[in-house]
Amino acid sequence: MRQSIWACCALMLVATPVVAQPVPLASEAARFQAQDLFNLEVASDPQISPDGSRIVYVRQTADIMTDRMRPTIWMIDVRTGQQSPLVASAGSHSQPRWSPDGTRVAYISTAEGGRAQLFVRWIDSGESVRVTNLPNTPTGLSWSPDGTKIAYSVLVAGQAPKLGTALTKPEGAQWAPPLEVIDSVAYRADGQGYLKPGYRQVFVAPADGGGARQVTDGQFHHSGKLSWSPDASTLYLSANRGPDWQRESNNSEVYALDVRTGALTALTDRLGPDQSPVASPDGRLVAYVGFDDQRMGYHNSRLYVMNSDGSNRRVLTGDLDRSVQSPVWSKDGRSILFAYDDHGTTTVARVTLDGTVSTVIQGLSGDDIGRPYTGGSFSLDNDGTIAFTRGSALRPADIHVARQGRQTQMTRLNADYLDGKTLGAVEPLEVASSHDGRAIESWLTLPAGYVEGQKYPLVLEIHGGPFAAYGPHFATDNQLLAAAGYAVLSVNPRGSTSYGDEFANLIHHNYPSNDYDDLISSVDAVIARGVADPDRLFVTGGSGGGVLTSWIIGKTDRFKAAVVQKPVIDWASFVLTADNPAFFARYWFGEFPWENPQTYWQRSPLSLVGNVTTPTMVVVGSEDYRTPVSESEQYYTALQLRGVPTALVKIPGVGHSLAVRPSQNAARMSAILEWFERYKNGAPTSPATTTAQP
Numbered sequence: 041m042r043q044s045i046w047a048c049c050a051l052m053l054v055a056t057p058v059v060a061q062p063v064p065l066a067s068e069a070a071r072f073q074a075q076d077l078f079n080l081e082v083a084s085d086p087q088i089s090p091d092g093s094r095i096v097y098v099r100q101t102a103d104i105m106t107d108r109m110r111p112t113i114w115m116i117d118v119r120t121g122q123q124s125p126l127v128a129s130a131g132s133h134s135q136p137r138w139s140p141d142g143t144r145v146a147y148i149s150t151a152e153g154g155r156a157q158l159f160v161r162w163i164d165s166g167e168s169v170r171v172t173n174l175p176n177t178p179t180g181l182s183w184s185p186d187g188t189k190i191a192y193s194v195l196v197a198g199q200a201p202k203l204g205t206a207l208t209k210p211e212g213a214q215w216a217p218p219l220e221v222i223d224s225v226a227y228r229a230d231g232q233g234y235l236k237p238g239y240r241q242v243f244v245a246p247a248d249g250g251g252a253r254q255v256t257d258g259q260f261h262h263s264g265k266l267s268w269s270p271d272a273s274t275l276y277l278s279a280n281r282g283p284d285w286q287r288e289s290n291n292s293e294v295y296a297l298d299v300r301t302g303a304l305t306a307l308t309d310r311l312g313p314d315q316s317p318v319a320s321p322d323g324r325l326v327a328y329v330g331f332d333d334q335r336m337g338y339h340n341s342r343l344y345v346m347n348s349d350g351s352n353r354r355v356l357t358g359d360l361d362r363s364v365q366s367p368v369w370s371k372d373g374r375s376i377l378f379a380y381d382d383h384g385t386t387t388v389a390r391v392t393l394d395g396t397v398s399t400v401i402q403g404l405s406g407d408d409i410g411r412p413y414t415g416g417s418f419s420l421d422n423d424g425t426i427a428f429t430r431g432s433a434l435r436p437a438d439i440h441v442a443r444q445g446r447q448t449q450m451t452r453l454n455a456d457y458l459d460g461k462t463l464g465a466v467e468p469l470e471v472a473s474s475h476d477g478r479a480i481e482s483w484l485t486l487p488a489g490y491v492e493g494q495k496y497p498l499v500l501e502i503h504g505g506p507f508a509a510y511g512p513h514f515a516t517d518n519q520l521l522a523a524a525g526y527a528v529l530s531v532n533p534r535g536s537t538s539y540g541d542e543f544a545n546l547i548h549h550n551y552p553s554n555d556y557d558d559l560i561s562s563v564d565a566v567i568a569r570g571v572a573d574p575d576r577l578f579v580t581g582g583s584g585g586g587v588l589t590s591w592i593i594g595k596t597d598r599f600k601a602a603v604v605q606k607p608v609i610d611w612a613s614f615v616l617t618a619d620n621p622a623f624f625a626r627y628w629f630g631e632f633p634w635e636n637p638q639t640y641w642q643r644s645p646l647s648l649v650g651n652v653t654t655p656t657m658v659v660v661g662s663e664d665y666r667t668p669v670s671e672s673e674q675y676y677t678a679l680q681l682r683g684v685p686t687a688l689v690k691i692p693g694v695g696h697s698l699a700v701r702p703s704q705n706a707a708r709m710s711a712i713l714e715w716f717e718r719y720k721n722g723a724p725t726s727p728a729t730t731t732a733q734p
Contacts, residue, residue, distance in 0.1 A: 070462045071488055071523040074706035077516060078102040081453040082109075082436045083429055084407040085135070085417055089142040092421035093118055094163075095450065096126055096136040096145055097439050100407065107701045113147055116450050118425075118441060123451065127151075127161065127168070135179070139187045139247070146171075146181050146190055146247070158192060160247055169249050176236075182266040182275075183247070191244050191275055193263045196254070198238035225286040229619045230666040230696045242266065242277060244299060255302050260285060265316045269323045269348070275299055276307075276317035276326055289622040294328050296348070307350030312339075316365070321373045323348060327356075329364060329378075337551070337628050338507045338537070338544035343367055343378055343391060356391045361540040371422045379404070379418065381538035383481060384511025386416040388428065401442050405431035405513050410699045411503065411582075412483065412513040412530055414538060433466035433483070433512045434458070462488045464522025466512055471565040473534075475557035478543075482531040482562045483510065484571070485518040490527075497720060498527045498572035500563055500599075502581030502588045504606075506551055509538040520709045526578070526716070527571055533558035533588075549630055552591040552643065559588065560596070575600075578716050582606050582659075582698060583667055587645060590675060593656060594648025601719035603712050605659040606667045606696060609675045612640040619665045649678045655685035657715045659708060661694035687715065 079102070086097040095116040103110045112128040113136050127133040131150040138145055145161045152170060156177040161168040171190065172178060178192040201221045209215050220234075228234045240261040245252035256262045260281045267276045280292040281304075293308045294317045307326065308314040312333035317326050326346055331339040340363045346353040357364055362380040369376055375392045377400065386404035391397045406415015406429065416437070418428035430449075431437040435458060438451040464485040473480050487496050499521050503510045510530040518528040532539070533555040535547035547555060566572040579599045581589045586607030593602045608614045612633035615625040625632050633640045641647050656679055660672035672688065679686040689711050691704050699705040 070460065072461050072463060072516075072519040073523065074520060074710060076457075076461070077702040077706055078104045079457055080409065080436060080516070082407045082409055083439045083451055083453060084437065086427035086429060086439050087136050087138055087145075087419045088118075088421045088425060088427040088441075089138050090140060090422050091142055092423055092425040092443070094142075095427045095439060095441070096138070097427075097451075098134050098136065099453070102702050104702075107703045109702070113145075116439060118450070121450055127159075132156075135181055137181045137183060139183050140185055141187055144187070144247070146183065148178060148181070158190065158245065160190075160249075171245050171247070171249050172252060178243075180264060180266045182268060184244075184268050184272040185270050186272055188247055189244050189272070190247050191242060191255075191266045191268070193240050193242050193266070195236065195238050196241045197236065198259075200237045225622055226289070226620060228665045230664060233663065233665070242275065242297065244275075255297060255299060256304070257302070265318070267318045267326075269319050270321065271323065273299055274319075274348075276319055278313075278315040278317060278328075281306075287622045289620065290333060290627075294326065294350075296350075305350070307346060308353070313341075314344075316367060318367050318369055318376075319348070320345075320369050321371060325373075327367045327369065327376050329367060335627060335630065336545055337548040338535075338541065339363075340541045341365065343376065345376075345393065356393070356395050357397060359395065360389075360397055361542075363537065366417070368418075368420045370420070370424065377418075377420055377426075379416065381414045381509055383538055384414060384483070384509050384532060385513075385538075386414050388418050388426065401426060401428055401447070403430055404428055405437040407437060409436045409514050409516055410705065411501070411517050412510045412515040413503065414509050414511050414513070431514050433485075433514060434463050436514045462523075463519055464488050464528070465490065466518075468512065469529075469562065469565060471561050473554070473558045474561045474564075475554040478534065478558075480531065480533060480558045480562055481539075482529055483512055484566060485515075485522050485528040485530070486571070487525050487527055488519075488523045493570065495573040496525060496527045496571060497576035497578065497600075497716070498529060498563065498566055499716070500529050500531070500559060500577070500579040500581075500592075502531065502533075502559065502579070502585035503536070504581065504583030504585045505537070506535045506547060506555070506584035506587070507537050507544055508584070509536045511538075516705070517709060521713070524713050524717075527566065529562060529566055529572075531559055531562045533562075549628070550643075551628070552588055552645075555588060556592060556595060559592065574598075576720055578602070580605060580712060583608075583696065586667070590645035590652075590656075591648065593654040594645055594651045597653050599654050600722075601716050602654050602656045603659060603715060604656055604672075604675060606661065606664055606698060607645065607658075607671055607675060608667050609646045609671045609678075610640075610644045612637065612644070613674070614667065614671060615640075617668045617670065646674065646678065649675070649682065652679065652682070652684055655715070655719050657687045657689060657711070659689045659691070659698070659711070661691045661696060661698050663693060664696045666696035685719075687711075 082100045084098045098111045099114045100109045111134045113126045113133045115126040116123040133149045135148045158172040176195040178194045180193045182191045201223045240263045242256040243252040262279045275297040278292045292313045293306045294314045296305045314330035317328045343357045343364045364378045364380045366379045388401040404416025416429045425443040429437040430440045469482045521528045567574045577599045580603035582605035586605045589604045658672045658676045676688040
């Protein structure tokens, strides 16, 4: 989700986006600063009422006292545009879902006791009732069509495995904790830590409170989207209940669950993930998303429909070379709306039952504002009005409405604040890769106060995944760099999503490889344009971007300094310690490390560390279970042993995201900027070899 030779880099400006106009060098107060992270708000998860008159959405605001983004639920009157808080008391509030008659909203809240519970709020009276009392967080809320019940899934605790017999402890004795015995393939997950014993099960609860009934069982996880049949007798869900489900982690099926008896009937049976089932309004059909698993690094997820008994399965988006998600039936049952990423942005499209696809809305944005990843969400009312999230390269996502061909922005959460800030303009670029001439898209964030003809230091910032994509979206990392006088290049090299199956799989069993050429070609194009100073180049990236950053500095010494964030350094150690061991070796290599160690080593950045001379800082969250901390520590130690200027920055209590808390994100970016400044003009201005913990 990358290239060189200037003469091979055809530079082309494409469709002009909304950008900030170049202005004189901004004052300190007008520049975007780390403190501004506490003043930003982001809109997400818009849910339009069945009659289209109101929208509830999640509004995330930074709380400077708790140092966290706090989600609250707000409601918008679509006719007047007026909005007001619906659930904004102490605690976190999320997942709002309208009842079928539009009189109530179900949601998840930590308002009482700190544990996340299911609540229902009556809109007219403003009263809320807690529906559950659960030890773990419920997800996947789904109202029954008659509005009397709510289905959800939640982890049901199980017994941890035991070996041996413990001694009897004398009363009052202070003994060591008991042994921890693990017997599962995946035993930890990023963001969760070591997994609690148990399985996610589906429950059905009365919407006005009362005892919930567990409707699934067995030693399998049942989660994801839940959809009711119109008569409320059946719940459609997805689960991986195969005999080897722990090792075949990518093989879920769609099931029909008899709500009264708990009987499960598999409606799909192929190798591959079938998920996100949605029953049609008349109950005759079920739409779902999935693919035939070919053991590729990337697969396009396609939209299918089948009869409610699982017969007559057929693909609707076979001619769309993009991966689809979030299917929603139109009220008349004649078409299905869905989302897909295309050239770095998210689109909502409609497909009819004969497979005709048409575009409905373009340019959605998500709630990840650290870096410019694709994203966005939408919902549909009974007459076809759509609520959705859209931002720009200069603004985080707001709520918009599309009705009868007209689109209206309903919120402007950051307008007053960011209108007073000088941001870096963002321009699209397209270059021809030096490897094979393929078109490679990227977005260039210019320094705040950019002056045409002046050359600036350039940061190549590489996305993770590697099967992911950047686009023209607001990114605090980029704007903080731009405020410090750097241009920032966000590239979608081969392997990136939103360009089709073939482009993504150019790195299948071949990553890293020629994505390097794509990245260097893009850098050379910015130099050729006269924006980037070729003697002041820097590189950074996280996760898959950390892989490519460490790969690049093993291939070239062109960059003054590098920051390798949460990388994979040795693929053999990664596939056996990451949080999805059944996936990575099988799909990204096709064999295990002991079967072909040379292949693993040839693609490992550690194999190139003997070439590295670039001063390199390594950043990782202390609780990263996706690209485990040991990967970063290996690289730091190798650089130390070679005498390369280096620093190891660990972010306490943080997993793979690196940006859970605003103060930590600010500290991370401050460290990155100091590292780049230290080497911008050659020799360091302070000792280079340190270990830091902000």
